[in-house]
Amino acid sequence: MPSYRFRSEKYISRGFKDLAISFKDNPNTGDFGVVKNENAIKQSVRNLILTMFGERPFQDEIGSRVKMLLFEQWDPFSVDAMRSEIMNCLSRLEPRIKVTSVRLRDDSAINSVQVAIDYNIIGESEVQNVDFLLEKA
Amino acid sequence: MSAIPSQLTSLDFFEIKESIKSYLRTRKEFTDYDFEGSSASYLIDILAYNTYYTAFNANMALNEAFLETSTVRDNIVRIAKQLNYTPRSIKAPRACVKLIAQTSVGLNGTTFPEYATLRKGDVFVADNDFDSYTFALTQDIQVPVDSATGRATFDNVLVYQGNLLNYNFTVDYTKKQEYIIPDENVDTGLLTVDISPTAQSSETDTYSPAKNVTNADSTSRIYYLEETDDMRYRIIFGDGSIGRKLIDGEYIRTTYVSTDGVEANGAKGFDFIGNIVDSDQRTISPNSITLTTKDAAQDGEDRETALSVKFRAPRAYATQNRAVTENDFEHIVSEIYPQAASVTAFGGEKLTPPVYGKVYVAIRPKTGNKLNETTKNKIKKDLAKYSVASIEPVIIDPTSFYVIPKSYVYYNGNDTNLTGSQLGTKILRN
Numbered sequence: 001m002p003s004y005r006f007r008s009e010k011y012i013s014r015g016f017k018d019l020a021i022s023f024k025d026n027p028n029t030g031d032f033g034v035v036k037n038e039n040a041i042k043q044s045v046r047n048l049i050l051t052m053f054g055e056r057p058f059q060d061e062i063g064s065r066v067k068m069l070l071f072e073q074w075d076p077f078s079v080d081a082m083r084s085e086i087m088n089c090l091s092r093l094e095p096r097i098k099v100t101s102v103r104l105r106d107d108s109a110i111n112s113v114q115v116a117i118d119y120n121i122i123g124e125s126e127v128q129n130v131d132f133l134l135e136k137a
Numbered sequence: 138m139s140a141i142p143s144q145l146t147s148l149d150f151f152e153i154k155e156s157i158k159s160y161l162r163t164r165k166e167f168t169d170y171d172f173e174g175s176s177a178s179y180l181i182d183i184l185a186y187n188t189y190y191t192a193f194n195a196n197m198a199l200n201e202a203f204l205e206t207s208t209v210r211d212n213i214v215r216i217a218k219q220l221n222y223t224p225r226s227i228k229a230p231r232a233c234v235k236l237i238a239q240t241s242v243g244l245n246g247t248t249f250p251e252y253a254t255l256r257k258g259d260v261f262v263a264d265n266d267f268d269s270y271t272f273a274l275t276q277d278i279q280v281p282v283d284s285a286t287g288r289a290t291f292d293n294v295l296v297y298q299g300n301l302l303n304y305n306f307t308v309d310y311t312k313k314q315e316y317i318i319p320d321e322n323v324d325t326g327l328l329t330v331d332i333s334p335t336a337q338s339s340e341t342d343t344y345s346p347a348k349n350v351t352n353a354d355s356t357s358r359i360y361y362l363e364e365t366d367d368m369r370y371r372i373i374f375g376d377g378s379i380g381r382k383l384i385d386g387e388y389i390r391t392t393y394v395s396t397d398g399v400e401a402n403g404a405k406g407f408d409f410i411g412n413i414v415d416s417d418q419r420t421i422s423p424n425s426i427t428l429t430t431k432d433a434a435q436d437g438e439d440r441e442t443a444l445s446v447k448f449r450a451p452r453a454y455a456t457q458n459r460a461v462t463e464n465d466f467e468h469i470v471s472e473i474y475p476q477a478a479s480v481t482a483f484g485g486e487k488l489t490p491p492v493y494g495k496v497y498v499a500i501r502p503k504t505g506n507k508l509n510e511t512t513k514n515k516i517k518k519d520l521a522k523y524s525v526a527s528i529e530p531v532i533i534d535p536t537s538f539y540v541i542p543k544s545y546v547y548y549n550g551n552d553t554n555l556t557g558s559q560l561g562t563k564i565l566r567n
Contacts, residue, residue: 018169019176034167044174051174057186058150062173093173 016040016096021047041096041121042130048093049086049115049132064089070113070136074106086117097121097128111136148192154185204450210443214364217450221349224364224446225475226325229297229396230437232272232430234261234407236291239425240282240415250415253289254279258301260411263404263434270401272434273301273394274411275327282415289413289421297327298404298434299396306389307336321368322395330360330372333388341390344374349458353379368440398437405433435504438475460523466498466530473519474512478503481535496528499535507534 018040020033035043051063065085072078083102090099097119105114113134118127147153158181161170169175200206204216214224236255243250254277261272274296282289299322306316318328331341347359359380361373372391375381383389407430413421441449453472456465466482481499485492500516502508508516513532520530546564553560 016169016172017167019167019180021176021179040169040175043176044169044172047176047179048174056179056182057189059173059182096172 018043038121038128041094042128044094045090045097045117045119045130046132048089050134062093066134070134074108079104082113086115090117090119095122100127107133148189148196150185150189153188153192154181157181157184157188204447207447208443210368210446211366213443213446217446218363220450220454222446222450222453223362225438225441225472226364226370227322227396227398227440228436228438228475229299229324229327229394229398230401230404230434231295231297232261232263232404232407232434233432234294234296235429235431236294236409236413237427238289238291238413238421240287240289240421241419241425242287243415244417249282249284249287250417250419252279252281252416253291253421254414254416255291255294256412256414258411260409261296261407262410263407263430265401265403265405265434267400268397270298270397270404270434271300271410272296272298272404272407275301275329275392275394289415293431297324297394297396298401298437299324299394302393302395304391304393305336306391308383308385308387308389310385315365316372316374316389316391317365318370318372318391318393320393320395322398323370323393324396325362325370325393327394328362328370329392331390331392332358332383333390334384335386336388338388347380350379356381396437399439400437401434402437403433403435405430436476456523458523459525460496460520460528460530461525463496466496466520466524469523470498470500470516470520474500474516476503477501479535485531494527494529495531496524497531497533499533501535501537506537508532 016037018035020035021043022033024033025031026033048062049064049066052067053063053065054060056062066082066089069078069082069085072081082104086102087099090097099117099119101118103114103116103118105116107114113136114131115134116129116131118129120127147156158170161167161177161181167177170177170181172178201209201212202216204213207213207216217224238253240250240253242248255274257274257277259271260274262269263272264270274294278291278294280289280291302320304318304320306314308314325346328346330344332344333339333341342358344358344360347353347357347361353359353375355375355377357375357380359375361380362370363373365371372389374383407428409423409426409428413426415421449468449472452464452468456468460466460469463482463484467480470480470482471477477500479501483497485495485497488497498516498520500508517530517532524530544564546560548560555563
């Protein structure tokens with residue numbers, strides 16, 4: 001039985017502070033790079049979508065099928081499946097946000113899919129947006 | 138608040154992860170470790186996994202270091218080695234056959250050949266309910282030919298199930314050498330080790346297996362056996378003080394039987410596939426050979442299991458290769474006669490009237506109820522090597538008690554149309 005649990009309720013309206021996934025150091029202090037608040041959440045959203053099931057040790061339920069769906073035939077069904085997958089994944093694993101829309105655009109010229117996700121951070125009205133590229137590699 | 142992780146003995150991934158999170162809660166640098174998508178969470182996963190891996194490895198390694206808790210056979214055998222215990226190898230079933238070969242008139246045209254030789258090697262094929270098996274003869278047998286009839290009779294030929302194989306080594310002290318027989322199904326009881334001065338030399342010296350260092354000196358032609366990785370056996374020679382040390386360039390010839398063990402028990406109906414030659418070196422045709430099976434294949438045993446090694450090694454160490462107490466006799470008999478299902482030993486002084494100077498050993502074999510006299514004598518002879526000089530071991534048959542239950546069955550006659558005797562028959566059948 002996993003002993004981890006979400007404690008988002010406690011953190012509503014608090015600041016979020018996470019390590020920058022690039023692991024670049026601060027040129028002045030030499031410390032790890034840090035991302036804060038909405039940028040921390042943005043990074044978390046990207047991380048979750050780009051993690052495949054089984055990638056995290058002992059936590060098969062963390063991640064999404066999105067990377068696998070990239071190799072499906074690009075048609076309205078697969079677009080819908082990918083969209084649902086993103087929404088499901090974020091509603092399961094990112095309790096700090098509520099997704100309002102997911103837009104997908106096939107960019108076959110560079111063998112990739114453009115993803116744009118709009119969401120609200122819980123307790124805030126401003127709509128946040130994260131865009132990234134899913135490459136078929 | 139202390140920042141020291143509290144779950145130091147945990148072997149659960151999630152407990153370790155929670156412990157790291159608990160530590161982070163005492164710091165204010167990062168706050169997102171509770172969200173699965175955060176980079177901190179990914180890092181914590183790696184840390185927890187690494188800790189889990191190390192903890193598991195340490196636990197496993199330490200468990201494997203003790204006889205009581207080890208589970209991997211190679212490790213069990215290695216620990217047993219420290220107690221001078223060599224696990225029993227697989228044992229080839231043996232069978233007894235009689236061969237009569239009709240020779241033809243010799244090259245001189247008037248008399249039959251002087252003798253006939255049954256060559257060692259794979260000589261018979263026989264089958265049981267499961268499969269067909271090869272049987273091997275470990276030594277050449279030479280018998281005189283009856284000058285009147287021309288018949289050569291090979292009586293009581295003992296053959297062992299398996300293939301007779303060879304493996305040779307050249308002693309080379311310029312490198313670190315290990316003499317490991319490359320076969321896991323070797324019956325060590327049938328292993329022969331011959332040493333020649335060179336590979337080309339026909340002069341051989343047969344070495345015998347030794348179990349301890351007593352009576353061994355610098356010229357003793359002995360070798361020690363120990364099980365090594367993957368159930369293979371390693372041959373170890375003396376160092377010049379305890380047993381003769383081999384000289385650089387000497388040639389080691391090992392001959393062994395690679396057997397199927399217990400699976401081949403019960404094989405009978407032997408067919409000859411070997412080679413018999415007469416004194417004129419002419420091969421006798423298979424049509425001129427008649428074959429009688431005297432004893433079907435029996436006494437084959439599987440190799441000693443890891444569980445058995447764990448049980449026996451400390452007890453073998455306790456006996457110190459000496460049959461002194463009743464328990465020593467019981468243990469040593471079960472070692473020298475592995476077909477024993479149970480062994481009980483008691484001193485003659487416990488009998489009425491007392492018989493001093495004797496130890497009685499009752500053996501119940503795995504098959505049948507009693508041992509035959511030949512086996513009893515063999516066990517007695519083997520046991521004499523271990524027992525105290527003035528004590529005579531006596532092998533006796535155990536007393537078997539057969540319990541015949543008499544059952545009274547009550548039944549409701551309204552629930553069945555069967556009669557009492559019909560019901561009785563059904564109950565007996567089930």
